[in-house]
Amino acid sequence: MPKVDPELETTVLAYLYDHPGTTKKEISKCTDYSFPTITKGIEALLGKGLIRKRGVKDTSAGRKPSIYEFDGSNYFFVGIDLSIPKFTIALFDLSKRLVASGGGFLDMEAINEGDHSSIPGTLIKHVKSLINRSSISDKRIKGLGVGVPGIVRKGAFKPVTRFETEEMVPLRDPLQKELGFPVTVGNDVDQELLSVLDYKGLKNESDIVAVYLAVRAGERSRARVNIGGSIYHNGHILQGRNGTAGEFGHTSVNVRLEEDLPDCKCGNKNCLDNYVNTKISRASNPKAFPSEITRALNQKIKDLLFIFNPSLLVVDMEAFPEIRREVFENAKAFSRDLAGELCIEEIEIDSVGDSSMACARGAIINQLCEKIREPSKYAEMFTTDENDRG
Numbered sequence: 372m373p374k375v376d377p378e379l380e381t382t383v384l385a386y387l388y389d390h391p392g393t394t395k396k397e398i399s400k401c402t403d404y405s406f407p408t409i410t411k412g413i414e415a416l417l418g419k420g421l422i423r424k425r426g427v428k429d430t431s432a433g434r435k436p437s438i439y440e441f442d443g444s445n446y447f448f449v450g451i452d453l454s455i456p457k458f459t460i461a462l463f464d465l466s467k468r469l470v471a472s473g474g475g476f477l478d479m480e481a482i483n484e485g486d487h488s489s490i491p492g493t494l495i496k497h498v499k500s501l502i503n504r505s506s507i508s509d510k511r512i513k514g515l516g517v518g519v520p521g522i523v524r525k526g527a528f529k530p531v532t533r534f535e536t537e538e539m540v541p542l543r544d545p546l547q548k549e550l551g552f553p554v555t556v557g558n559d560v561d562q563e564l565l566s567v568l569d570y571k572g573l574k575n576e577s578d579i580v581a582v583y584l585a586v587r588a589g590e591r592s593r594a595r596v597n598i599g600g601s602i603y604h605n606g607h608i609l610q611g612r613n614g615t616a617g618e619f620g621h622t623s624v625n626v627r628l629e630e631d632l633p634d635c636k637c638g639n640k641n642c643l644d645n646y647v648n649t650k651i652s653r654a655s656n657p658k659a660f661p662s663e664i665t666r667a668l669n670q671k672i673k674d675l676l677f678i679f680n681p682s683l684l685v686v687d688m689e690a691f692p693e694i695r696r697e698v699f700e701n702a703k704a705f706s707r708d709l710a711g712e713l714c715i716e717e718i719e720i721d722s723v724g725d726s727s728m729a730c731a732r733g734a735i736i737n738q739l740c741e742k743i744r745e746p747s748k749y750a751e752m753f754t755t756d757e758n759d760r761g
């Protein structure tokens with residue numbers, strides 16, 4: 372197994388990740404390393420299968436130098452979207468290409484009886500089976516990320532509305548112990564926002580503020596709609612003191628309440644989540660869309676734009692395709708008018724279409740970035756004897 376020099380290797384790897392198709396000389400010029408040292412780094416990364424030779428640089432005279440690029444095809448990450456009761460498992464390579472996917476349903480009967488260990492138990496079984504089916508060696512799996520609905524603390528989570536539980540449900544430790552690779556657990560909407568930022572190339576921008584409003588159908592029907600959110604600021608997801616920051620679904624509706632709402636577990640009976648779900652359940656004609664919901668969502672978006680003044684607002688109306696366009700256009704018009712009125716820049720509003728893999732994809736992004744850029748995290752990938760490429 373080749374020796375690992377994490378400092379040198381992450382420097383070269385991160386450089387090639389950001390600048391595909393560079394020569395050793397160019398890398399040496401842009402880093403603090405000499406040409407012979409860069410050559411060593413290149414050899415080590417080639418040996419590990421993290422970069423590949425792309426060809427030669429077209430120079431006018433002399434020997435044409437080789438150019439290199441990042442190769443994400445030899446190592447993998449598992450991403451899980453635990454939407455409860457349904458879950459999706461996806462296997463991505465280091466280039467975030469989807470390699471295989473699967474999923475299933477949790478045993479809600481066991482969970483409602485208080486058997487929370489059945490959650491990691493079911494996930495472990497499905498992860499192992501997906502890895503088996505994809506014929507990828509365990510040694511090439513470098514991490515797993517899970518996105519869960521609810522509040523996350525130290526690798527455990529508490530759902531706000533999915534099932535009753537007095538305590539936090541442990542997820543990271545049981546998964547890590549059984550599967551043997553690093554596991555991270557985060558809020559599902561946070562992971563989706565990370566995925567959007569990554570797609571847009573904004574993941575490493577520290578000066579942007581991004582906000583995500585998610586309105587999702589519960590499983591199989593929209594008898595239950597889940598409303599969540601996420602805030603990105605200063606290069607990180609803003610969690611707040613206890614992880615409840617961005618739970619826009621439990622912030623108040625600001626329309627006149629003509630009716631008494633049932634209680635919500637969050638303690639804020641007049642919350643948007645409760646209002647929307649009550650409106651749906653009480654609608655006399657299930658085919659006619661309750662216009663009060665559209666109004667409440669439009670209002671909430673205006674509040675979000677003022678509270679955060681984001682560089683980007685992502686509006687995900689998956690549960691309500693009939694009003695997706697209307698809400699989106701309304702938000703854009705508001706942002707445009709506001710910009711004109713206050714002589715400020717228009718806020719970018721984005722609407723999400725198919726987000727089926729976004730949570731699973733987002734769940735692996737932080738780990739992946741760390742593995743490429745942080746020497747200690749990079750070194751973790753090669754602590755065991757595993758040079759079995761080929």
Ligand SMILES: [Zn+2]
Nearest residue numbers: 621635637642
């Ligand atoms: Zn609530």
